[in-house]
Amino acid sequence: MPASERAFLDALMRVATLAMSRREAPLGAPQPVAEIAAAIPLDPPRDGIPFDEVVSRLEAIVARSVNTASPRFHNQLFSGLQPVALVGDFVGTLLNTTMATWEASPAATAVELALLARLCRVTGFEHGDGTFTDGGSESNLLALLAARHRACPAIRESGRWPDRPLVAFVSADAHYSVATAAQAAGIGLANVERIPVDARGRMRPEALAAALASARARGARPFFVCATAGTTFRGSVDPIGAIAEVCRGEDVWLHVDACLGAPALLSPRHRHLLEDVRQADSVVWDAHKLIGVPLTCSALIVREAGRLEAACAPDGAAYLYHGDGDPDLGRRGLKCARRVGALKLWATWMHLGDAGLAARIERLFERAAFAAALIRDTPGLALAAPVETVAVCFRPAAPDGVDAGALTRQVRARLLADGDAFLNYGPLEGVDTLRLLVSNPEVSDADLRAVVDASARARLAVLELVETP
Numbered sequence: 001m002p003a004s005e006r007a008f009l010d011a012l013m014r015v016a017t018l019a020m021s022r023r024e025a026p027l028g029a030p031q032p033v034a035e036i037a038a039a040i041p042l043d044p045p046r047d048g049i050p051f052d053e054v055v056s057r058l059e060a061i062v063a064r065s066v067n068t069a070s071p072r073f074h075n076q077l078f079s080g081l082q083p084v085a086l087v088g089d090f091v092g093t094l095l096n097t098t099m100a101t102w103e104a105s106p107a108a109t110a111v112e113l114a115l116l117a118r119l120c121r122v123t124g125f126e127h128g129d130g131t132f133t134d135g136g137s138e139s140n141l142l143a144l145l146a147a148r149h150r151a152c153p154a155i156r157e158s159g160r161w162p163d164r165p166l167v168a169f170v171s172a173d174a175h176y177s178v179a180t181a182a183q184a185a186g187i188g189l190a191n192v193e194r195i196p197v198d199a200r201g202r203m204r205p206e207a208l209a210a211a212l213a214s215a216r217a218r219g220a221r222p223f224f225v226c227a228t229a230g231t232t233f234r235g236s237v238d239p240i241g242a243i244a245e246v247c248r249g250e251d252v253w254l255h256v257d258a259c260l261g262a263p264a265l266l267s268p269r270h271r272h273l274l275e276d277v278r279q280a281d282s283v284v285w286d287a288h289k290l291i292g293v294p295l296t297c298s299a300l301i302v303r304e305a306g307r308l309e310a311a312c313a314p315d316g317a318a319y320l321y322h323g324d325g326d327p328d329l330g331r332r333g334l335k336c337a338r339r340v341g342a343l344k345l346w347a348t349w350m351h352l353g354d355a356g357l358a359a360r361i362e363r364l365f366e367r368a369a370f371a372a373a374l375i376r377d378t379p380g381l382a383l384a385a386p387v388e389t390v391a392v393c394f395r396p397a398a399p400d401g402v403d404a405g406a407l408t409r410q411v412r413a414r415l416l417a418d419g420d421a422f423l424n425y426g427p428l429e430g431v432d433t434l435r436l437l438v439s440n441p442e443v444s445d446a447d448l449r450a451v452v453d454a455s456a457r458a459r460l461a462v463l464e465l466v467e468t469p
């Protein structure tokens with residue numbers, strides 16, 4: 001075997017071994033960039049270094065990275081590690097092609113089309129289509145563009161905007177990417193109306209109805225309503241059926257940002273939460289969240305096939321899109337080169353099957369409920385919101401005179417510095433609150449108990465009620 005092939009196979013074996021040790025490896029607190037740069041030579045040299053030395057440096061980079069495969073990592077919705085998904089991802093990379101055209105990626109196009117058809121079926125879109133994207137934010141942008149094009153097709157061709165401002169509606173708890181999309185699409189942040197939520201963080205349909213009426217009364221043109229199935233902080237699911245009812249007859253595009261919640265459709269037990277998404281015009285699924293494939297893997301599907309192509313298909317690219325074969329998926333989005341991103345989802349779904357994915361989702365919901373029960377029973381900690389899906393929001397109890405938000409932030413920092421847990425925090429009803437997300441089904445009772453106990457201990461330490469080590 002040539003030396004270069006041997007070096008490659010050795011490198012693969014070293015990296016695969018490293019991947020398998022990630023579950024047990026320490027969590028790793030984030031290190032300052034200057035510290036990392038001082039420890040690992042990062043500047044590319046004039047003369048190259050041997051292959052195995054490059055691999056050693058890559059290992060050093062892994063060692064100084066936050067270990068998102070750790071069962072103590074609950075900061076974001078990506079966590080854990082699925083070997084089959086890693087292999088699917090690797091194969092996507094080795095194909096080294098673009099999803100823009102069928103002729104450059106025939107097999108990967110077949111895979112994406114099969115997955116998009118399946119996602120449409122699961123969602124209840126009988127005549128839909130869609131595209132894979134590089135994340136939920138990009139999917140939200142494409143949905144908004146498709147909505148804008150349906151409402152005002154002249155904008156695309158002539159750049160002529162209607163006299164009345166176009167207005168989009170999202171809940172107060174929606175992900176920021178919807179507003180960013182509106183900004184990028186020329187709608188303007190001032191024309192994104194935030195609809196109040198109820199005590200469980202769900203958009204209030206009657207407030208949406210009032211906002212739509214008020215926008216029309218002042219001469220604006222409502223065109224886009226975004227419901228969220230699984231809000232970023234509380235994990236709440238907006239009442240999609242009631243929102244669809246409000247939207248009926250309003251000539252608005254109903255989009256459901258189900259980046260977090262869509263996989264619940266695969267679970268007979270939790271499907272009811274999202275059953276009404278079939279009434280939407282578009283839905284986002286993020287496979288890198290609850291399905292646990294490596295970042296990033298998102299799909300936007302639309303109820304009416306052709307809507308994305310109508311809004312996005314490029315002009316003046318006859319050199320690329322010859323139109324004489326199967327669908328060129330690049331015509332459904334804004335990118336030219338797009339990496340083969342769906343193979344990791346395909347490999348995972350093939351391996352786990354529908355039943356395995358349903359079990360995964362049910363396990364995640366059960367784990368979140370378990371964590372919530374532990375917190376409820378732990379002195380010094382209190383749940384800050386009901387658990388709707390997989391987000392558990394809680395606070396360390398603040399004695400009189402102690403700033404509750406500051407206590408939250410200090411507890412979080414201490415958990416991270418001690419390597420006990422990586423939780424996130426953010427404002428909930430005006431007070432900074434801890435958020436524990438469960439997206440790794442391998443977290444055990446003991447893991448969750450350790451995180452909750454460490455949170456209670458960190459609170460005491462911060463309050464200096466106990467000796468700090």
Ligand SMILES: Cc1ncc(COP(=O)(O)O)c(C=O)c1O
Nearest residue numbers: 135136137175230231232257259
């Ligand atoms: C509800 C929701 N929508 C959209 C996004 C953005 O997705 P991405 O990070 O894949 O761009 C997030 C990210 O957390 C989210 O929680």
